[in-house]
């Protein structure tokens with residue numbers, strides 16, 4: 001192994017040596033503890049330490065790093081107290097996740113680290129958001145995100161690099177190429193010879209280096225970051241290396257040929273570097289011994305503190321309360337009585353524009369939302385007023401953009417992401433349900449992101465431009481879901497959603513965009529998230545509904561003048577207004593739950609179950625659910641109308657009344 005010290009002073013070379021010893025010595029200790037059954041699992045980075053260490057030491061301490069499961073050197077390189085790190089692995093309160101997540105799955109602002117979730121890939125989109133925030137704030141900081149070679153096949157990786165390339169984001173995308181993804185060798189994972197070659201495809205620079213040579217890693221990254229801080233752009237950096245142990249300890253390395261193992265053993269990053277330092281007189285054997293003893297003591301001390309603590313005593317309230325970032329909404333009333341007639345679409349646009357005026361840390365992102373104004377024209381004219389930095393056309397990559405929303409939150413910014421159609425949210429599903437929804441509960445990082453979801457059928461747009469998919473998210477703790485059914489609510493709820501520091505899915509029905517209008521306040525105002533509205537009072541039965549269901553219920557009941565029925569518009573689906581439901585059930589004793597979404601497993605199923613459990617004694621009849629047919633949404637208008645529940649609503653009301 002060839003070490004070129006260039007102009008680096010002895011102090012730097014020694015600092016790198018001390019830093020590379022730490023992860024190795026911690027790991028060696030962990031492997032002993034694992035055999036003694038004192039820890040539960042271990043993902044080894046032995047053989048790969050030069051990468052984490054060289055990179056971390058080349059960065060400023062306040063530059064964000066997004067490491068993976070083999071990057072212990074990032075954590076020790078940022079001087080994280082050992083006892084907290086060990087406590088994190090043990091799942092105790094002294095760790096970083098209150099015992100809620102394991103191993104390296106945590107972030108800390110103190111150390112400017114955003115740890116991975118188990119899913120390979122999403123960290124890249126988050127890195128894009130952090131780098132975007134740094135760039136918008138002119139911080140001249142670089143963000144570094146790690147990937148394994150296997151993980152680069154994930155779409156998230158491609159999407160994030162593409163976004164970073166188009167937006168010139170200062171990110172180094174690291175690929176630790178260690179020859180295997182779990183047990184599967186590289187030739188069964190990808191065809192490229194070198195990851196540096198992939199840079200060409202993205203229109204960015206690609207560099208490939210010896211990842212076992214800590215000096216080469218440190219020097220390459222030092223040079224790169226110096227340049228990227230001045231001239232922001234992404235770089236793809238491949239670090240060639242080898243994982244000397246199994247994917248995790250239980251899985252072993254039987255699939256690796258012995259010669260390969262022997263070859264790489266000769267390239268051990270620590271032994272070789274130590275030999276170089278000894279040979280050149282930068283350190284001597286006494287220095288080595290003293291340093292190792294010091295680190296050993298530090299490890300033992302950390303362990304003795306961490307191991308004193310046992311697993312947390314469960315407190316259900318605190319588990320549940322941490323799902324959302326704390327926020328006490330102060331409902332804002334309009335400051336004047338001035339009103340103008342607005343269509344549903346104008347109301348959303350109005351709320352968005354006033355939110356942009358109110359929050360200068362709010363960024364809008366979406367496909368075609370800039371000069372073009374979005375496919376529904378909701379952001380028309382916004383670029384002129386707010387500029388392209390805050391009203392951003394995105395490449396067609398929902399996952400990276402939703403991830404970027406979380407990255408912006410990490411840097412204290414707000415974002416609104418427009419899905420071109422709610423249907424396409426599937427592409428960003430992992431980011432929403434696994435990253436945005438869980439990050440506050442896991443490590444107290446809120447996701448200050450609103451995702452707008454143009455939804456619903458009735459436009460003869462077929463199975464992929466018409467879906468009501470709120471139930472996919474309704475089941476996910478950590479998300480909020482709002483769904484206005486009129487222009488007044490549309491404006492008040494979009495403003496409220498943007499104020500709320502939690503991730504909010506804002507469903508807007510496409511059919512309502514230009515078909516309904518009413519006078520609404522000109523001023524900025526918000527409505528309470530989580531509060532239903534009694535649209536019409538009645539005593540014979542109640543219809544609990546939301547979105548298009550509200551309009552259908554009104555229309556059908558208008559055609560049934562003899563029926564005295566109440567309509568409750570939920571407006572927020574998560575968390576939904578149980579008290580208003582309870583009151584209305586008490587009063588009417590007969591309940592029909594209506595929604596446009598398909599019936600099975602819909603929001604109505606949960607509401608019915610809850611009423612059954614909590615209000616049974618007030619019921620005079622079984623709860624009736626009315627939803628769309630359990631099929632995909634058909635294109636032909638005749639079939640579509642047959643699919644939707646409206647045609648079955650009148651008969652359902654009549655049957656319920658007869659019961």
Ligand SMILES: Cc1ncc(C[n+]2csc(CCOP(=O)(O)OP(=O)(O)O)c2C)c(N)n1
Nearest residue numbers: 070118119120148149150151178180181182
């Ligand atoms: C999206 C996703 N699919 C599958 C897995 C399961 N898994 C965990 S690690 C791993 C192999 C990763 O290989 P690589 O990215 O090369 O990293 P290495 O383990 O070699 O460091 C797999 C398949 C996962 N965590 N996430």
